[in-house]
Amino acid sequence: MVAPVAVDKLLDRVESLLDRGDTGAVVDILRRLHPADSSEILYRIPAEAQNLVMQELPWEEVADVLEELDEEEMVEVVSGLTVSELADVLDEMEPDMAADLIGELDERTTEEILTEMEAAAGVAPLLAYPEDSAGGIMNSPRHMLQRHMTAGQAMRFLRKHYEDAHDLYYLYVLDGGGSTVPVEAAPGQVGQGRLVGIVSLRALLLAEPDARLDEIMDEEVLTAPADADQEEVARILARYNLLAVPIVDEEGRLLGIVTVDDVVDVLEEEATEDIYRLAQVNEEAVVFSPLPQAVRARMPWLVVNLGTALISSTVVAQFAGTIAAVAILAALMPVVAAQGGNAGNQSMTIIVRSLALGQIDLKDFWAVFRHELGVGILHGLALGALVAGVIFIWLGNPILSAVIGTAMLGNFLVAAVVGVLVPMTLRRFGVDPAFGSSMMVTASTDILGFTIFLGLASYFVAWLV
Amino acid sequence: MVAPVAVDKLLDRVESLLDRGDTGAVVDILRRLHPADSSEILYRIPAEAQNLVMQELPWEEVADVLEELDEEEMVEVVSGLTVSELADVLDEMEPDMAADLIGELDERTTEEILTEMEAAAGVAPLLAYPEDSAGGIMNSPRHMLQRHMTAGQAMRFLRKHYEDAHDLYYLYVLDGGGSTVPVEAAPGQVGQGRLVGIVSLRALLLAEPDARLDEIMDEEVLTAPADADQEEVARILARYNLLAVPIVDEEGRLLGIVTVDDVVDVLEEEATEDIYRLAQVNEEAVVFSPLPQAVRARMPWLVVNLGTALISSTVVAQFAGTIAAVAILAALMPVVAAQGGNAGNQSMTIIVRSLALGQIDLKDFWAVFRHELGVGILHGLALGALVAGVIFIWLGNPILSAVIGTAMLGNFLVAAVVGVLVPMTLRRFGVDPAFGSSMMVTASTDILGFTIFLGLASYFVAWLV
Numbered sequence A, B: 001m002v003a004p005v006a007v008d009k010l011l012d013r014v015e016s017l018l019d020r021g022d023t024g025a026v027v028d029i030l031r032r033l034h035p036a037d038s039s040e041i042l043y044r045i046p047a048e049a050q051n052l053v054m055q056e057l058p059w060e061e062v063a064d065v066l067e068e069l070d071e072e073e074m075v076e077v078v079s080g081l082t083v084s085e086l087a088d089v090l091d092e093m094e095p096d097m098a099a100d101l102i103g104e105l106d107e108r109t110t111e112e113i114l115t116e117m118e119a120a121a122g123v124a125p126l127l128a129y130p131e132d133s134a135g136g137i138m139n140s141p142r143h144m145l146q147r148h149m150t151a152g153q154a155m156r157f158l159r160k161h162y163e164d165a166h167d168l169y170y171l172y173v174l175d176g177g178g179s180t181v182p183v184e185a186a187p188g189q190v191g192q193g194r195l196v197g198i199v200s201l202r203a204l205l206l207a208e209p210d211a212r213l214d215e216i217m218d219e220e221v222l223t224a225p226a227d228a229d230q231e232e233v234a235r236i237l238a239r240y241n242l243l244a245v246p247i248v249d250e251e252g253r254l255l256g257i258v259t260v261d262d263v264v265d266v267l268e269e270e271a272t273e274d275i276y277r278l279a280q281v282n283e284e285a286v287v288f289s290p291l292p293q294a295v296r297a298r299m300p301w302l303v304v305n306l307g308t309a310l311i312s313s314t315v316v317a318q319f320a321g322t323i324a325a326v327a328i329l330a331a332l333m334p335v336v337a338a339q340g341g342n343a344g345n346q347s348m349t350i351i352v353r354s355l356a357l358g359q360i361d362l363k364d365f366w367a368v369f370r371h372e373l374g375v376g377i378l379h380g381l382a383l384g385a386l387v388a389g390v391i392f393i394w395l396g397n398p399i400l401s402a403v404i405g406t407a408m409l410g411n412f413l414v415a416a417v418v419g420v421l422v423p424m425t426l427r428r429f430g431v432d433p434a435f436g437s438s439m440m441v442t443a444s445t446d447i448l449g450f451t452i453f454l455g456l457a458s459y460f461v462a463w464l465v
Helices: A007-019 A023-032 A035-044 A047-056 A059-066 A071-078 A083-092 A095-103 A107-116 A120-128 A151-161 A201-206 A230-239 A260-278 A291-317 A320-325 A328-356 A362-395 A398-428 A437-459 B007-019 B023-032 B035-044 B047-056 B059-066 B071-078 B083-092 B095-103 B107-116 B120-128 B151-161 B201-206 B230-239 B260-278 B291-318 B320-325 B328-356 B362-395 B398-428 B437-459
Strands: A171-175 A194-199 A244-248 A254-259 B171-175 B194-199 B244-248 B254-259
Touching: A007 A023, A007 A035, A023 A035, A023 A047, A035 A047, A035 A059, A035 A071, A047 A071, A059 A071, A059 A083, A071 A095, A083 A095, A083 A107, A095 A107, A095 A120, A107 A120, A151 A201, A151 B201, A171 A254, A194 A201, A201 B151, A230 A244, A230 A254, A230 A260, A230 B260, A254 A260, A260 A328, A260 A437, A260 B230, A260 B260, A260 B328, A291 A320, A291 A437, A291 B328, A291 B362, A320 A328, A320 A437, A320 B320, A320 B328, A328 A362, A328 A398, A328 A437, A328 B260, A328 B291, A328 B320, A328 B328, A328 B437, A362 A398, A362 B291, A398 A437, A437 B328, B007 B023, B007 B035, B023 B035, B023 B047, B035 B047, B035 B059, B035 B071, B047 B071, B059 B071, B059 B083, B071 B095, B083 B095, B083 B107, B095 B107, B095 B120, B107 B120, B151 B201, B171 B254, B194 B201, B230 B244, B230 B254, B230 B260, B254 B260, B260 B328, B260 B437, B291 B320, B291 B437, B320 B328, B320 B437, B328 B362, B328 B398, B328 B437, B362 B398, B398 B437
Parallel strands: none
Antiparallel strands: A171 A194, A244 A254, B171 B194, B244 B254
């Protein structure tokens, strides 16, 4: 029985070993851990120590550890390696991860690295695919079965090439044009084989040894193109409970395989991105970002919001005369604005998430719009009445009560409209619906909320003083 | 090559077939689809049609379709079945899914169902585990290998029991006490076997047929207890790129297996829950919730926010005299409050997500606090200076400029403090840090923002009129 490792405690020990200059002991610790844990420790020790440690590890193990980090982290950790050391490490990495790392380097370093690498032919084609496409996350198809193999040949072939069940997601079958020679295509390179089917392990085990694979395979295979959005592929896999999705070109030739462990990472990343964007934080933020990076991820949004807030304040300034006469309006106007902002962000968030999960799309616009308007009217009537009641009890002025109640209802309608319109419009123009939605919804409910409330108040000002 | 199905188009066709009363044709369509797709269609047709269709499908296929729905949806769809029909369907379902469905029924129906069910012994023990625990999402361990089996026996055993690679995540090995009889424990029932190791498919294929499994197995297996939080188990699996995690009791006996397809669903659900809670929407909301459910998911938060907004307005009301004298303050005070609210929600969101991803925990409090305070000071100085400049240009009053700049800095500090304190305190007391955080952060930055700004303005009021 093995429990997850307490990385923090280990990190303390590693740091005290490093203080004593005992790199050897640190290397021993890292080698005993799962790469998911040793990568965290390696990433968190000082740069010089990182370099010392990597020099004492076999490149293959350095590669395993790096594969657990994300691109930015990888680049940071390898920054002390020479070009030829880095090329050696990249040769040992999964091609898709190597391509991710190389994608972060500048053009000249990339060229140097590819010249030095032995496995360059397997990695270079992957660099053509955007990082967030199916091509960008697919793995090497490696050793594929072919339709003219017999079950017996396939068993011997698997026995030879597959290290453990973790490598073995599905048994895909290629059309190698009559040859029984295994296809060893580099990922992203078009192999000889068109994908023609999938064989279950059980079918393979049960079959007569001389049965041909194309007699026992299932020809229905769900595939995706290399330029598909990584999130779409992730959703297909999640929807059909698959362990892997094969990626094919237009002729149906196998380019690579997207596996469930990559998909889990994609879904986590995409959720984090949405959560951060909804809170107006750029997605590269991490909890302990160095200050300049933290400021870069957040300040632009604060500046934009300052702009919209100042626009709202010029709206309020138009009503300075009314406010000077009835100062309590200043205390009440944020209530109307805040309720609209909250309701608008509720609608907007539900729509953003439902779009992301594929539960709705653009053609559902009117259905969603009617639904949110219905919710907005109910909320507006209920909370408008509630606030009118509270204000009447507090201040005793029935006209003021009616004004705030009506303004609240109005702002709930504004909230419903912009809560739907903003994310749907962004999606319509191919922008992430989470991007900037909060800002636009809040600006609308502030500006229109102030206008409706102070406008009504100005009209009835004679009854308010 | 098979592409994902366009469910919406099919639904239109299904509905027109239903209008013509052609249930048979609908049944044919559903049987040709993947259960993930047919379940969506079944869920979206009218209740009477659901019942007609289910009556014409074999119970086994009804079970497959139901398994693709979530608990609430399952209960809705089966509401027209009799107790004995439902028991037949449940007998065909995966025990963990059957338990989820039964968990939604009232106590009396549950008892009746369990009396009618043939597979009750496999399901009843699962009812004891909370829905969101490892026990609540684990699957039946089914046919397990035993340490005293030989490789050849194991191969024959797998050939007999495993339908396809999808069923076969890892080959776990139990200690069956010397017997080579396979363990067929019902999930949640403690089988005869303690989990003692894991065998790779390759090791099995390569081994001599008479090698014993305990000679070729790996004894290091990462496990989790049945009462572990489902999200924790999901994170372990994601971190170590596993396809499954075995769930064991205190004696290390295998109770069940949590597989990666369930984990994908868990991670999606938990992300949705956090996104909704951060936007002050209860997690049961879905995009087309019937109005009463939509109102129930959102109105309570609007009412709470109305309460905090009214408290803020009593704060503003204290400064009515100052505002009557300098009405422009009413236009500027929302700027100070909004900037604090935005900054506080940025900090809070990053902390909530990092806590959820396990990147930080309570012991990182001071490190996070220092970090956010640093970011807050930088933002406060920069945006305080910016707003002071803008106000000076707009209104030409240097004292008013200084007052709003200082108040802004002050509110950024408030934002940093509450942005960290609120989610960390909720976590400390075992509450989801996403729950109510936005409301508390915004209330604090509103109330303290207004107080600082209007307080300073009142002090310097002589220079502002």
